[in-house]
Amino acid sequence: MTAGYAPVSVRELLTETVLGGASVVAGADGLDRAVRDLSWYSGELPTTADGHLVVCAAAAVSPAYRLEALVRRAESAGVAALLITADEQPPLLSTIRLADRFGIPVLSVVGADLVELLHRLTIRVRAPEVQRARLIEDVVRRLSTKTAAEDILAALSLALSQPVWLLSSDGSAIHGEPVSLPPTLRLDLTVPQHSDPSPGGQLLIHPVTEPGSTHAAAWLASHSAGSDEQQRTATASALAVAEPFVRAWLTSQRAAAERDSVFHGRLLADLIAGQDVVSQDVVERALSAGWRLQDWHVGIHLIRTARTPDPLRDDPLTALSKLRSALAAQKLDGPVVDRGDGWTVWISSATEPPSSDGRRVLRSVRLMLAELPRHWEVVAGVGRVHHGPGGLASTLLEARDAATLARTHDYRPAAEHIDELGVARLLAAWQDSEILRAFAETALAPLQGIDGGQLLRTLQAYLEAGGSVSTTSLVLGLHRNTVTARLHRLRERLGVDLDDPNQRLALQLACRSIETEHG
Numbered sequence: 001m002t003a004g005y006a007p008v009s010v011r012e013l014l015t016e017t018v019l020g021g022a023s024v025v026a027g028a029d030g031l032d033r034a035v036r037d038l039s040w041y042s043g044e045l046p047t048t049a050d051g052h053l054v055v056c057a058a059a060a061v062s063p064a065y066r067l068e069a070l071v072r073r074a075e076s077a078g079v080a081a082l083l084i085t086a087d088e089q090p091p092l093l094s095t096i097r098l099a100d101r102f103g104i105p106v107l108s109v110v111g112a113d114l115v116e117l118l119h120r121l122t123i124r125v126r127a128p129e130v131q132r133a134r135l136i137e138d139v140v141r142r143l144s145t146k147t148a149a150e151d152i153l154a155a156l157s158l159a160l161s162q163p164v165w166l167l168s169s170d171g172s173a174i175h176g177e178p179v180s181l182p183p184t185l186r187l188d189l190t191v192p193q194h195s196d197p198s199p200g201g202q203l204l205i206h207p208v209t210e211p212g213s214t215h216a217a218a219w220l221a222s223h224s225a226g227s228d229e230q231q232r233t234a235t236a237s238a239l240a241v242a243e244p245f246v247r248a249w250l251t252s253q254r255a256a257a258e259r260d261s262v263f264h265g266r267l268l269a270d271l272i273a274g275q276d277v278v279s280q281d282v283v284e285r286a287l288s289a290g291w292r293l294q295d296w297h298v299g300i301h302l303i304r305t306a307r308t309p310d311p312l313r314d315d316p317l318t319a320l321s322k323l324r325s326a327l328a329a330q331k332l333d334g335p336v337v338d339r340g341d342g343w344t345v346w347i348s349s350a351t352e353p354p355s356s357d358g359r360r361v362l363r364s365v366r367l368m369l370a371e372l373p374r375h376w377e378v379v380a381g382v383g384r385v386h387h388g389p390g391g392l393a394s395t396l397l398e399a400r401d402a403a404t405l406a407r408t409h410d411y412r413p414a415a416e417h418i419d420e421l422g423v424a425r426l427l428a429a430w431q432d433s434e435i436l437r438a439f440a441e442t443a444l445a446p447l448q449g450i451d452g453g454q455l456l457r458t459l460q461a462y463l464e465a466g467g468s469v470s471t472t473s474l475v476l477g478l479h480r481n482t483v484t485a486r487l488h489r490l491r492e493r494l495g496v497d498l499d500d501p502n503q504r505l506a507l508q509l510a511c512r513s514i515e516t517e518h519g
Contacts (some may be wrong), residue, residue: 007034008125008230010105012082013053015231017161022083022109025091026099033080033105038122041070041082048505050078053125055118058086067106068095074104081105085114090385118128128230135159139238149175152249156242160222160235166246167205167219179203179221190216194224194234200519202232208246210254217250220320225425254317261338268337268344271393277387284391291335297350298361299383299395300332302402303342305412306377319376325370326384330364343405344377344396353385362417364418366465369413372475381414409512410462413475440510444494455493456511458486463508467498 011031014022024031038044041056050270054074061067061084068091074082081104085312090098091106099106109117123131142155149166153175157164165176171187173179181187182195185205196202201223220239224232248305267289270282277291286293316338321342334347347361365380372378381402383395398418406414447456458476462483465471473483487498496503 005445007051008038008128009034010053010107012231013121013124014107015157016120017123018063018112018117019107019109019335021111022107025106025108026096027081027105029104030081030103032103033103035080035125038118038125038168042279045070045073045077045114048232049074051080053081053121054079055083055085055121057114058084058089064092064095067091068098071095071099071102071104071106071108073343075102079104081107083107083109083115085109085112088228111479119196126232133236134229134402136236136237137242138243141457143242145312146245147249147252149249152242156220156222156238160236160238164239164242165221166208167221168321168330169216169218170318171219172322173319174218174321182207187219190214192240193482194232194236204232204235204237204239204324206243207244208250211253216247219326220246249429257317257320264335264337265339265367267291271389272396274389274393283389292348295350296385296387297392297395298347298353298357298385299392299397299399300345300347300361300365301342301381301383301396301399302345303379303403303407304376304408306375311446311504315364322372326368329371332361332364332368344399346396346399352387356380357385358417358419363417363466363468363471364469366413366415366471369415369472370471372413374412377412379403379409379413380418382415384418402511406431409464411460436509440513443457443507444514447490450493455486455490457509458483459490460511462487462498463511467504 009032013019013035014024016266030290034051034055037053038053039049039052039054041054041060041061045054045339046052054070056070061070066083067082070082076407082099086109089094095106123134126330132465137158142159146155153164153166163176165179166174166175167181167369169187171179171181174314182203184195185193185203187516190207190209192204192206194205204222208218208219209214209215220242223241224235232455240289263285267282267285271278271286271293283293297345320336320343327333327336327345330343332378334345337344361380365382369380370376381399381404383402384396386392386395402416402418402420406416444456447453449458450456458472461475462469464474465475469480469483471488472478473480490496491498494507496507498507499506
C-alpha cells in the first residue's frame, strides 16, 4: 500500500466494477475490515498475510472442507477477507457459521477474468494514485472529441461507471433525472462539495463557472459509491477535468442564444413596425427563423415584475429553459423571443382556431404561470386570434396591452385576455368606489382573521384562476384536495354559490377592493 493513503475496506472494494458480480457468502459483519495488500492462495498462506485479501481459485479449496480449514488459518493469520473465484457451489453450512463467527468475509465471484481482476484489485489496494491517473487519462481521452453536453455527460458517466448530471445554478436538472440535493450542499458557495458519507454513497458536485464570474453557472454532479475517500477523490478529479468541456459548451450555447435573441428581437420589431406591410427581407428572415407568418396567430406577452433578480437563480439560459418547459407542458408551442424584461410568445396554426380558443389559451397560460418560479413574479397578457403577418403584429400588441393591465394587479401570477381589457378597466375603477368597499367589508367579514388569512387567499386565488381548482392548487402550492376542502368551508362561511358567475364576480370585486385598500 502506498504511504499516505488510508487502507481500503472490503466493503469499498466491492464497489469496484471488476467485482460487480461478486457476492458475500459469509462473514458479512467483517466487511469494514481494512485491506492492506493482496495474496494469491495456492495451498499455503503467505507468512505475512495480516490484512490481506486472499484470492484463490475454487480448485484450491475443493473439496468443501478445505475452505473451512482455510477460514481457520485465515483467522489465525489476520487475513482481511477471502475471495473465491469461479465457484458456484455454496460453502458448507459449518464453514459459513465459522466465517460469520470470526467475521471474515468470504466473497465469491463467477465468470470474472482472473488476470483483469487481480490487476485491478492490486492497483486499487497498492497504488490508488495510479488508478486515479488512469481514470483521468480515460476521461480526457473520452472527452477530447465531445462538444455537446449530452455527449460529455455520457462519456464521463462511462468512465466513472456512475450517472453524471448537469444541474442549473439553482440545482434543477438541465440534463439527466432530477437530483435531490442534501441541505449540507451550498449552491451559494462556488467550490467543489460532497455530501456526508452514507451507505448509499456520496453525492459530489463541481461548479461550472464562466470567466469573470464569481457564481456557478451550472453544476456537475455524480455519485461516489460507499464512503471510500480514494474513490471520492478520483470522482472529484474526473468532474474537475470535465468542467472546462462543459464550460466551453455552455459558452457556445450562451453565444448562440444571445445571437438568436438579437436576431429574433430585431425581426420581431420589424414585423410589428410594418403591421400589414411586410418587406421581402422580413419574410425571408422570418422563414429562416422558422416563423410561419401566413398562419393564424395567438400572441402571449410575459413580463417579469420582480424588482430584484436573484443572480444565483436567474441565469438567462436556465430561465429560458424553464419557460420553454412550462409552455410545452401546457401545449403552448411556438416561437419565444426574449424581450429583456420578459418574453413574447405566439402560437401559430394553419387553420382558424374556434372562437373559444382564446379562453383555452388563457387557462393554459394561467397553468403555465403557476409552474414558473414564484420569485420571477410573472404577469401575462393574451391577444386575440389574427391572421397573417399583420395579424401577428396585432395579436402581439394586444397581448402586450393585456400584460400591462395584468401588471397593475397586486397579486402574482396574473393573466389577462385582451377581450377582458375594457371590463377589467371598468372593474378597476369600481374597486376604488366606497360602495364596493362597504360591500367587500360586509361580504368578506366571515373570513377576517380565520386561519391566518388562508381562506381569504384561497378565495382570491380561486377567483383569479377563473374558478379552476387545478390552477388554484398550483398557484398556492397545495394539493387539490386541500383546495377543495377550503372551497367547501368558504361556501359554508360565506353562504354563497361559487358556481354562480354573478356571485363569483361580486366576490372577485370584493377581494380586489380589499387588495387596493390594503395595497
